[in-house]
Amino acid sequence: MKDVNVLMVGVGGHGVILASDGMAEIGMVNGYDVKKTDSLGMAQRGGSVVSHVRWGRKVFSPLIEKGEVDFLLGFEQLEAARWASYLKPNGVAIIADLTVIPISAVVGDVPYPGWDAVKDILSRYTGETYLVPATEIAQEVGNPRAVNMAMLGFLSAFLELPAEGWTDTMRRRLPPKFMETSVAAFLKAAEAARSVMQTKENKL
Amino acid sequence: MKQLLSGNEAIALGAYHAGMAVATAYPGTPSTEILENIARMDGVYAEWSINEKVALEVGLGSAYSGARTLVSMKHVGLNVAADPFFAASTTGIIGGMVIISCDDPGEHSSQGEQDNRYFARFAKVPMIEPTDSQEAYDLMGLAFEISEQFDTPVLFRSTTRISHCKAVVDVTKERKADLNKAGFKRWPEKFVMVPSNARVRRVAMEERIARLQEYVEDFPLNEMILADRKIGVISNGVAYQYAREVFKDASHLKLTTIYPLPVELIRRFAGEVERLIVIEELDPYIEDEVRKLGIAVEGKSFIPIIGELTPEIVENAAAAAGIIDASAATRIDAEAPPLPARRPQLCAGCPHVATEYTLRKIGIRTSNPDEEIHKGELIVTSDIGCYTLGVYPPLAALDTCACMGASIGQALGLEKAGVSNKIVAVIGDSTFMHSGITGLIDVVYNQGTITVIILDNHTTAMTGHQGHPGTGISARGEMAQSVDIEALVKGIGIADVNAVDAFDMKAIESAIKRCIANEEPSVIIVRGQCPLATKKKGTPFEVDADTCSGCLICLDIGCPAITIVDGFADIDADACTGCGVCAQVCPQDSISEMTR
Numbered sequence: 001m002k003d004v005n006v007l008m009v010g011v012g013g014h015g016v017i018l019a020s021d022g023m024a025e026i027g028m029v030n031g032y033d034v035k036k037t038d039s040l041g042m043a044q045r046g047g048s049v050v051s052h053v054r055w056g057r058k059v060f061s062p063l064i065e066k067g068e069v070d071f072l073l074g075f076e077q078l079e080a081a082r083w084a085s086y087l088k089p090n091g092v093a094i095i096a097d098l099t100v101i102p103i104s105a106v107v108g109d110v111p112y113p114g115w116d117a118v119k120d121i122l123s124r125y126t127g128e129t130y131l132v133p134a135t136e137i138a139q140e141v142g143n144p145r146a147v148n149m150a151m152l153g154f155l156s157a158f159l160e161l162p163a164e165g166w167t168d169t170m171r172r173r174l175p176p177k178f179m180e181t182s183v184a185a186f187l188k189a190a191e192a193a194r195s196v197m198q199t200k201e202n203k204l
Numbered sequence: 205m206k207q208l209l210s211g212n213e214a215i216a217l218g219a220y221h222a223g224m225a226v227a228t229a230y231p232g233t234p235s236t237e238i239l240e241n242i243a244r245m246d247g248v249y250a251e252w253s254i255n256e257k258v259a260l261e262v263g264l265g266s267a268y269s270g271a272r273t274l275v276s277m278k279h280v281g282l283n284v285a286a287d288p289f290f291a292a293s294t295t296g297i298i299g300g301m302v303i304i305s306c307d308d309p310g311e312h313s314s315q316g317e318q319d320n321r322y323f324a325r326f327a328k329v330p331m332i333e334p335t336d337s338q339e340a341y342d343l344m345g346l347a348f349e350i351s352e353q354f355d356t357p358v359l360f361r362s363t364t365r366i367s368h369c370k371a372v373v374d375v376t377k378e379r380k381a382d383l384n385k386a387g388f389k390r391w392p393e394k395f396v397m398v399p400s401n402a403r404v405r406r407v408a409m410e411e412r413i414a415r416l417q418e419y420v421e422d423f424p425l426n427e428m429i430l431a432d433r434k435i436g437v438i439s440n441g442v443a444y445q446y447a448r449e450v451f452k453d454a455s456h457l458k459l460t461t462i463y464p465l466p467v468e469l470i471r472r473f474a475g476e477v478e479r480l481i482v483i484e485e486l487d488p489y490i491e492d493e494v495r496k497l498g499i500a501v502e503g504k505s506f507i508p509i510i511g512e513l514t515p516e517i518v519e520n521a522a523a524a525a526g527i528i529d530a531s532a533a534t535r536i537d538a539e540a541p542p543l544p545a546r547r548p549q550l551c552a553g554c555p556h557v558a559t560e561y562t563l564r565k566i567g568i569r570t571s572n573p574d575e576e577i578h579k580g581e582l583i584v585t586s587d588i589g590c591y592t593l594g595v596y597p598p599l600a601a602l603d604t605c606a607c608m609g610a611s612i613g614q615a616l617g618l619e620k621a622g623v624s625n626k627i628v629a630v631i632g633d634s635t636f637m638h639s640g641i642t643g644l645i646d647v648v649y650n651q652g653t654i655t656v657i658i659l660d661n662h663t664t665a666m667t668g669h670q671g672h673p674g675t676g677i678s679a680r681g682e683m684a685q686s687v688d689i690e691a692l693v694k695g696i697g698i699a700d701v702n703a704v705d706a707f708d709m710k711a712i713e714s715a716i717k718r719c720i721a722n723e724e725p726s727v728i729i730v731r732g733q734c735p736l737a738t739k740k741k742g743t744p745f746e747v748d749a750d751t752c753s754g755c756l757i758c759l760d761i762g763c764p765a766i767t768i769v770d771g772f773a774d775i776d777a778d779a780c781t782g783c784g785v786c787a788q789v790c791p792q793d794s795i796s797e798m799t800r
Contacts, residue, residue: 011546021370028208028372035336037369039312047548060448062369065515066534082543105544106767107598107759112544121540 001032002160003056005064008151009083010049010075011100015148019073020051023152026169027055030161037062048079071158072126073151075134076100081113081121093122094154096134096147130154130196137188143181153189157197163190209373211366214337215304216241217373218344219274222300223380224248226266228259230638231667232278233313234367235306239276240670243679247379252670252679255608255638256281260288260303267292267301267357268395269386272348276304279320280607284639286323289357293327294405295395296355296412299384300348303329306362309485310512313666315588315607317510319486324359324463328409330416331462333361335444337371339425343460345377346425354412354419361462363485365442365512413464420461421468427458428473435527436477438470438494438501440484443513447483450519450528465493474499481527485513550593552765553741553781555661555706555732560594560601561761561789562712563628566720567601582720583618583625587611587640589632590666590734591659598760602630609639615654616647626720629656633689634664634672641692647725648697655719655726658689659706661734669737693727700724706732709788735781742782743797747773751794758786758795 006023010016017038024036032055039050052064069087074080074095087093095118105112113121115131122129134150149170156166167183174182209217216238219227227250229239243250253259256277263275277285282305292301305323308314324331332347334340340362347358393401420426435454439447444458457473459465474480474494482491482503491503506525508517516534523533550557567582586592586602587610595602604614615629631640636658644656664670671677676686693701700722704711712730719726735741752772759766763786765779775786777798787795 024370025208028206033372034208035369035371037365048546059371060445061515062365062371062442062445063514065449065519067516078543078546081540085540101767102544102546103549103598103759103762103764104547108544110542110544113541117541124540 001057004054004071004159005069006053006071006073006155007064007069007083007086008051008053008073008075009079010098011079012047012049014049014075014098015145016049016051016075019148019152020053022170022173023053025173026161026166027053029169030165033057033059035059035062048082050079050083071155073155075148075151077115077118078102078105078112081118084122084125087125089126091126091128092158093126093129094132094151095122095129096132096151098135098147130193132189133192134189137185137192141181141184141188143178143185145178146182146185149182149185150189153186154193156186157190157193163187205375207373207375208370209337209341210237210368210370211334211337211340211362212237212306212368213241214340214373215276215344215360215362215367216245217375218341219272219302219348220245220248221377221379222345222348223272223383224274224348225271225299225383225386226263227251227274227276228253228262228266229276230254230256230259230281231664231670232281232306233667234308234362234364235276235278235281235304236667236670237367238274238304238306239679240668242274243681250679252672254673256285257288260285260292263301263303264288264292264295264297266386267297267299269388270299270384271386272300272384274302274304276306278314279305279307279318280314280316281305282320282323284608289323289329290327291397292357293329293409294397294402296405296408297351297357299386300351301357302344302347302351302360303357304360304362306364306367307486308364310364312364312512315605317486319489320359320361321462321489322487327359328413329357329359330354330464331359331361332460333441333462334366334460335441335458336366337369337373339460340366341373341375343425350416350419354416355408356412359463361441363441369442417464417467420464420466423461423466425460426466426469427456428469429456429458430476431455433476434478436473436480438473438480438482438490440490443483443485443518446513446515446518449515450522459490462489465490467493467497470494471497471499474501479527483507483513483518547596548593549596549762549764550590550599551736552763552779553735553783554590555730555734555783556591556594556659557599557761557763557783558707558709558785558788559630559657559659559712559730560591560599561785562709562716563630564599564601566713566716581625583615583623583627585611585614585618585627585629587629587631587635588666589635589659590661591630591632596762598762608635609643612640612643612647612654612656615656616643616650616652619652619654620650627654628716628720629654631656631658632665633658633660633662633674634670636689637673637687641696644693644698644727645696652725653723655716655722655728657716658727658729660689660729660731661706661737662731663734663737665734665737669734689729698725698727700726701729702727703729703731706730707783707785709785735783740781744777744780744782745775745784745787745795746777746798747775748794748796751792753792753794755791758790761785761789
């Protein structure tokens with residue numbers, strides 16, 4: 001049973017909290033001690049969302065210590081860059097193809113960083129960054145809100161828990177209306193992760 | 205059964221299983237979810253009270269009847285409720301009474317930071333505090349027992365990081381079957397605090413603390429963990445969790461009884477270790493008490509007194525102080541290019557935007573506070589709620605925000621001190637109910653001439669859309685009598701009462717201009733529902749690229765749905781709610797409802 005520290009970052013409306021709640025529940029069901037906490041910063045009002053999820057034998061601090069994040073799940077690219085320094089030296093950055101430009105970047109002096117700039121910042125902390133076609137996958141399964149499930153699916157390929165360990169709990173928790181498309185997004189992203197891990201072609 | 209529960213959910217469930225029959229609260233981050241959870245439970249009376257003072261008074265009446273009662277609020281809420289809180293300490297209770305104070309170190313969503321552990325000592329009321337959700341659940345039953353055994357309300361402290369952290373809880377109990385029966389027995393010596401009775405109770409309070417001092421020495425949830433004796437760490441709350449991670453091999457003393465502290469246990473622990481340190485958030489509350497015992501101790505000499513702690517803050521501070529190996533310290537960030545900030549802002553379709561934009565426009569305001577005040581410039585005192593975000597550019601519409609309800613009193617004070625500017629107070633509907641009404645009565649009584657704008661979005665939006673007396677919806681989601689704000693302010697004695705549509709900028713502007721010119725007190729009720737609460741969406745608006753001049757005046761309303769594409773304004777149709785405020789500010793008439 002390996003300890004896992006996952007930092008999920010994004011902005012309100014992308015399902016970060018649902019994803020981190022789900023991941024915490026899944027960890028508990030599968031026998032881990034679990035803690036998860038959010039820093040909301042008034043997220044519904046345009047601020048950033050940060051969720052810490054920890055699985056382990058015994059978890060003390062709900063906050064992951066800076067420099068101890070195994071997996072950075074960036075639901076939005078600017079937020080991923082902002083939290084890159086929390087990664088472990090050999091941590092993994094998993095970033096969605098999503099950008100939300102804040103008003104300060106529209107009218108202020110500091111522009112929104114493009115993907116190249118985000119990649120450059122991430123590369124200061126990790127050699128392993130993946131760009132996930134999460135919105136594409138969500139479109140393909142016919143549920144645009146399944147971006148968060150695609151992100152969890154991609155992450156799952158890196159962890160020891162088998163896919164059923166995730167999807168069984170998801171099937172119990174999700175409303176029937178979205179269940180099949182959510183599970184489909186999860187499995188599709190997991191498959192995508194496994195293929196890029198083998199070929200390393202998408203590793204940036 | 206194992207459940208994943210936030211601290212707030214664990215508090216609610218623990219109280220339910222302990223036989224809580226009545227719960228009252230006013231919403232406030234990070235405490236709100238406690239009553240929200242209780243309101244869904246069968247067999248408990250749960251209410252959103254008008255404010256924390258009333259919540260505690262309702263709770264006190266309930267506790268006098270013998271019913272087990274819970275009252276919850278955020279840290280600054282206890283300031284509002286301080287009067288009945290101290291009174292409750294004096295009279296004591298019959299049925300167990302637990303008062304939850306959720307402190308917010310780091311001010312995630314608060315106007316100030318304060319350490320409410322001092323409130324316990326101040327009011328001579330016992331305080332307990334969990335270090336995680338499991339303890340929140342387990343301590344609640346003990347809290348009610350302490351309350352009844354020692355005839356005292358119990359202050360139960362949580363913090364943001366406990367309340368808003370989900371953790372595994374072994375739910376071991378079920379709801380207590382034999383609830384206390386409610387009934388009132390006359391007992392003037394206990395319940396009527398005329399001085400002759402209060403003096404007798406005053407003695408009982410001191411005796412109570414002396415007995416509690418003995419009780420906490422054997423409290424089951426204080427824990428001494430002896431390992432490496434070179435360092436001994438005393439901690440409480442979430443700081444205990446950080447201490448366990450940073451000082452892995454050290455000896456630990458975890459404290460859950462915060463007032464009174466178990467002094468003999470502390471002495472024993474100090475005797476077991478070579479170097480004693482205290483890791484606690486905010487003030488050196490425990491550290492000072494330990495030092496008073498004549499024990500050498502360190503704490504705030506290296507741990508910050510301001511803000512929320514994190515594992516890396518504790519680790520770096522301990523490394524800098526030479527308590528742990530410096531190589532363990534968290535690495536310093538590589539130099540990174542600056543990134544644009546993502547500040548919270550008013551939402552697309554927010555009913556506050558048009559009013560705040562208009563106030564700025566009428567007020568001839570600049571966002572530069574160093575500029576000399578122009579004679580005739582509008583002063584806008586403000587209050588606690590979503591609309592406070594209008595202080596940020598581009599709206600930059602507000603001049604003050606202190607505490608719940610302060611806007612109206614502040615406006616009157618500015619007027620009476622003799623400033624020559626016109627003065628407008630801006631307050632939300634829920635905040636007006638909470639503590640704006642008394643300020644407005646003061647304006648009438650003392651013949652003020654200010655204008656009060658009540659932003660009525662028909663909910664308590666900032667904390668997640670709770671009902672309040674103006675909404676006609678109870679905490680359980682049932683219909684309730686709603687308070688008519690117009691009739692209320694007329695009844696107070698305001699003659700000039702206006703109601704306008706929150707999305708009609710012309711009407712808002714003319715009402716404000718007329719009211720500030722008027723030499724009598726006036727109220728403008730600006731009505732428009734919160735789009736996050738109604739989840740309704742109108743036809744989105746679009747920019748006509750042929751006529752848009754690129755002046756970007758529409759960006760001045762600060763709507764997150766409007767951005768710039770190639771130098772011209774552009775509206776994100778998915779984010780736009782169709783409120784139409786941007787179309788009203790566009791000088792070219794280039795913005796209109798989408799036609800296709």
